[in-house]
Amino acid sequence: MPEIRQNLITREWVIVATERAKKPEEFVQKNKEKKEIPGYVPTCPFCPGNEDKTPGEVCRIGSTGKDWKVRVVPNKFAALSREGDCKRRIEGIKRSINGKGIHEVLVETPIHNMTTALLPVEQVRCIIEVYKNCFLAAYKDKCVEHVVIFKNHGEGAGTSLEHPHSQIIATPVVPSQVRERMEEAIRYFDDTGDCVFCRTLKEELEDGDRIIWEGKSFVAFIPYAALSAFHTWIFPKRHAASFGSITPEEMNDLAITLKTVMAKFYYGLDNPDFNYVIRSLPLEEDEEECYHWYLTVVPRLSKVAGFELGSGMFINTALPEESAKFLRETKLPF
């Protein structure tokens, strides 16, 4: 019998399609076209030596010239503009606001063909620290209402640029999805006195079936109602509503956890395309009792189709417990 599961945090229903379920091994990207990517591409704007192709560097870790570890630059094809005001217009059904905001790119490494799974932990730590700096800096703009930090890896995940990079987008509105989830979290808190995220983490740890990896300060697991195959959540153990309050020790552990999860994907599923994103409130709302920041990872192993687009429900052809066991048992070479 198939099972329909509800994600308590997002209220999304997911059909866990047991009748058409695949084994974890069937998701291995063996047939994916493998192309040899060189470590340095002279025409790549993110490769060292081409710093002048990305003018207006926002910040960097490392020294001057082409000797850097991480760089942040404005997105050349920015979706939002730093200039102007955040004027709203309401005219009948037409509601809009000027596209004022921030759209930056974080170049994660000088090496063109690198990937999170293979980076040294120190470099991942360095990326996370820059995420934090960018996150805090973005909210200083008084037009900014919400900041999203994310990474697209591979064409199937929506990127055409090979060089490893993340993006920061700061918008002058709070997305309605973020607002709706906040309302659900408040309702859960009203009903139980608990943070729904803390409660989820506690039960997942007790249960154990869906845990991929437990670090000192972070836990990676497949949600009970995972939207798609190998959809993964990384939760901080300490209750905090904002990524902006992450401590130096927590950054060390997040680096280890993120690299480990990425390596589980890389070695276990043969380098699938993926997106990851940090979901967080601003630092000033860090003490919010009912919200909890986290990182979500979505390997792109299947396609969203008409049913998902037309209902907001999902069909997952992988059993979360089996996927978690597979990743838990995936051996890493380090």
Added chain:
Amino acid sequence: MPEIRQNLITREWVIVATERAKKPEEFVQKNKEKKEIPGYVPTCPFCPGNEDKTPGEVCRIGSTGKDWKVRVVPNKFAALSREGDCKRRIEGIKRSINGKGIHEVLVETPIHNMTTALLPVEQVRCIIEVYKNCFLAAYKDKCVEHVVIFKNHGEGAGTSLEHPHSQIIATPVVPSQVRERMEEAIRYFDDTGDCVFCRTLKEELEDGDRIIWEGKSFVAFIPYAALSAFHTWIFPKRHAASFGSITPEEMNDLAITLKTVMAKFYYGLDNPDFNYVIRSLPLEEDEEECYHWYLTVVPRLSKVAGFELGSGMFINTALPEESAKFLRETKLPF
């Protein structure tokens, strides 16, 4: 200056990325790998003569044997099961319900390489009539709370089966997205006394800039806050909350409208992959003053990436007014 638009019906915010916008012509799928698809494939379970490969035929239009126009069969890899009950379980954070429901496939034509744009209007009419029959039949099952009728065309839209087909999925829960949108529609009705869909249609017709095609009973337009390039809505002019109440005359006009829109895509954008889906309440809620059924079409011309996954906001690199003009002016050979 980029613009962020809010869809009044869905409350979704969309960044209309004017700085990185493409011209309508740039979305033409010229570089898509074109493969010759034959009109008949002996191994295809949906081709005539293979009726025994899809046992348990639900209904058909046409006579016996391989002489049929449209067939409905159970999905061989059904996401939901017709058997069992719709028992709910709540155990801590784990909430689930048996995956009882309906998952059927509608084979739209005996011809393997056909597509909606090229089908005779009578055949499209016939498909719509079968949609209606399946829709009404599904709600007869007392476990069924919501029915979604959709079509996936092309690999980019999530299908691996070439033979033209649609699907019907009936679930024992109302998706939370459907519930949230209903609540927004009620709120709009409370505030204005209007159906937000009727109001949108009225303003779109007055404005004219985003209209693709106006039929006798249906209007096709690009929403003001279209989520992605060439995202299209087809609204019935008559206020009705349920597709289940569509009249014979309206079915004629929907057939003409749907074929016309599909042909605009086929000839104007060179046969892009697409999904379409009918969003509707059950027939028994047809008189609901604040809801209005409609059909949404999403050509798959860009990929959803980390920003969309992590915020529920969208970036659209096509200007809705330009896309609508392009389709409005696309000449059809009939």
